[in-house]
Amino acid sequence: MDVDRFRQQLLEERARVQHALSFLHEDSQGTMSDESGEPGIDQHPADSATVTLDREIGDSLELNEEHVLQEIDAALVRIDQGSFGTCEHCHQAIPEERLEALPQARFCIDCQRSLERG
Numbered sequence: 001m002d003v004d005r006f007r008q009q010l011l012e013e014r015a016r017v018q019h020a021l022s023f024l025h026e027d028s029q030g031t032m033s034d035e036s037g038e039p040g041i042d043q044h045p046a047d048s049a050t051v052t053l054d055r056e057i058g059d060s061l062e063l064n065e066e067h068v069l070q071e072i073d074a075a076l077v078r079i080d081q082g083s084f085g086t087c088e089h090c091h092q093a094i095p096e097e098r099l100e101a102l103p104q105a106r107f108c109i110d111c112q113r114s115l116e117r118g
Helices: 003-036 045-081 096-101 109-117
Strands: none
Touching: 003 045
């Protein structure tokens, strides 16, 4: 397995996620300042609902990207420790095809499915 190639993929994805996070953070700051509006001007309830929905969507996206960033960082640590590509549950090799699709994968597909089922 070409671990250096996976490291490079992870680093590129990490940079993309960090960029997305900074954009989401800047966007949420702009939304907060837009909410205050002009004093004395009533805001239509639909406008308030739209602002709230946009903020909630942005918060959800930000949380998801933070989770992805944590998973990428954990995968980089596994590369450094020599355990990258090994399922954390069954300790079998994670197929390279799965790592191609999701290089930060911690589990083989069977264990992932089992964990998702509860």
